[in-house]
Amino acid sequence: MGGKGAIAIVVALIGLIAAPLLYTAAGNGLFNKPPKPELTLPAGGGKCIEPTEFMRKNHMTLLVHVRDDIVRNGAHKPKYHIEHCKTCHTKRAEFCDKCHNYVGVKPECFDCHYLP
Amino acid sequence: MSELDRRIFLKLGAAAVIGTTLAPGITLFQAFAQDETEGRTSSKDRWGMVIDTNKCTADCTECTAACRTENNVPLFGDPRYDGHWIRKVTVTPKTDGAHSRSLPLLCNHCEHPPCQHVCPVAATFTREDGIVMIDKHRCIGCRYCMIACPYKARTFVFKNTEKWSNPDVPKRGKGVVEKCTFCAHRIDKGQIPSCVEACNKSGEKAMVFGNLNDPNSEIVQYIREHAPKGLREDLGLEPKVFYKGI
Numbered sequence: 001m002g003g004k005g006a007i008a009i010v011v012a013l014i015g016l017i018a019a020p021l022l023y024t025a026a027g028n029g030l031f032n033k034p035p036k037p038e039l040t041l042p043a044g045g046g047k048c049i050e051p052t053e054f055m056r057k058n059h060m061t062l063l064v065h066v067r068d069d070i071v072r073n074g075a076h077k078p079k080y081h082i083e084h085c086k087t088c089h090t091k092r093a094e095f096c097d098k099c100h101n102y103v104g105v106k107p108e109c110f111d112c113h114y115l116p
Numbered sequence: 117m118s119e120l121d122r123r124i125f126l127k128l129g130a131a132a133v134i135g136t137t138l139a140p141g142i143t144l145f146q147a148f149a150q151d152e153t154e155g156r157t158s159s160k161d162r163w164g165m166v167i168d169t170n171k172c173t174a175d176c177t178e179c180t181a182a183c184r185t186e187n188n189v190p191l192f193g194d195p196r197y198d199g200h201w202i203r204k205v206t207v208t209p210k211t212d213g214a215h216s217r218s219l220p221l222l223c224n225h226c227e228h229p230p231c232q233h234v235c236p237v238a239a240t241f242t243r244e245d246g247i248v249m250i251d252k253h254r255c256i257g258c259r260y261c262m263i264a265c266p267y268k269a270r271t272f273v274f275k276n277t278e279k280w281s282n283p284d285v286p287k288r289g290k291g292v293v294e295k296c297t298f299c300a301h302r303i304d305k306g307q308i309p310s311c312v313e314a315c316n317k318s319g320e321k322a323m324v325f326g327n328l329n330d331p332n333s334e335i336v337q338y339i340r341e342h343a344p345k346g347l348r349e350d351l352g353l354e355p356k357v358f359y360k361g362i
Contacts (some may be wrong), residue, residue, distance in 0.1 A: 074157030
């Protein structure tokens with residue numbers, strides 16, 4: 001008895017405490033990896049202003065930079081503008097939300113700005 | 117170095133000096149600098165407005181209605197939460213109660229805006245063309261500016277608006293301060309503010325909008341002729357909205 005018995009009891013207790021938590025987690029699908037978002041190119045067949053890989057990593061920097069330039073300096077014709085994107089990517093659900101939902105990012109842009 | 121080479125060198129040097137400074141303040145390099153400023157607000161413009169209170173009738177609310185639709189200014193039906201970019205007020209002289217005047221009151225876009233001075237996060241700023249604007253991305257909603265403004269032109273956004281009445285203009289999120297922008301988005305397109313347009317359409321034509329720096333503009337001619345006054349000019353804020361007949 002002694003050491004072995006004590007370990008067995010501790011393991012049993014941990015199991016007992018963890019069981020309901022694991023049960024709930026499994027029920028909520030926390031162990032399943034979410035499916036990768038299926039991205040479809042817009043039908044227009046236009047060309048992105050920068051390569052796709054660059055835009056994936058840096059679109060937020062471009063948008064913030066242009067935001068300050070438009071608001072503060074009154075730039076009317078900036079090179080990067082979400083208006084350019086909107087000419088091909090017409091639906092926000094397809095364009096923004098799919099990836100943002102996948103990575104769990106919630107930008108507040110569209111609380112105020114309109115993108116259908 | 118031969119004599120000829122030296123002469124060419126000196127000539128080139130002189131040409132370079134002349135080329136960079138044609139006259140004080142005028143340089144050739146402006147030609148290059150202009151490319152950067154193209155499509156931006158210009159410090160040559162100074163936008164202002166004149167309101168003729170003799171023509172403004174008490175029960176007309178065309179300007180306020182037009183502003184609400186243009187700029188998504190919310191109207192919840194509860195005066196505690198309603199936003200106001202332009203509102204109709206009635207002023208009555210203390211000496212004579214009979215001669216009251218009705219006039220629209222909006223942001224005066226002061227040359228020395230007190231709201232900008234008190235803003236702790238520099239969210240309020242003056243654009244190159246003199247329009248005082250709020251960067252709502254930066255505003256923390258402390259409401260110092262609302263206290264500083266002598267015209268009570270600013271309102272706080274207590275609630276989110278549900279829908280856009282005009283998708284071209286962003287709504288305001290809960291927790292920032294909003295105010296008139298002189299319809300800066302329209303000015304950038306070369307149009308006049310929606311309140312002035314509505315006033316002209318309604319036939320009252322009590323509002324004149326234009327460039328105060330342009331000596332030939334309608335507004336400058338109007339000011340020269342009628343000498344309208346700004347509100348509370350004693351404060352020294354140099355408001356750019358002038359009123360005739362008060």
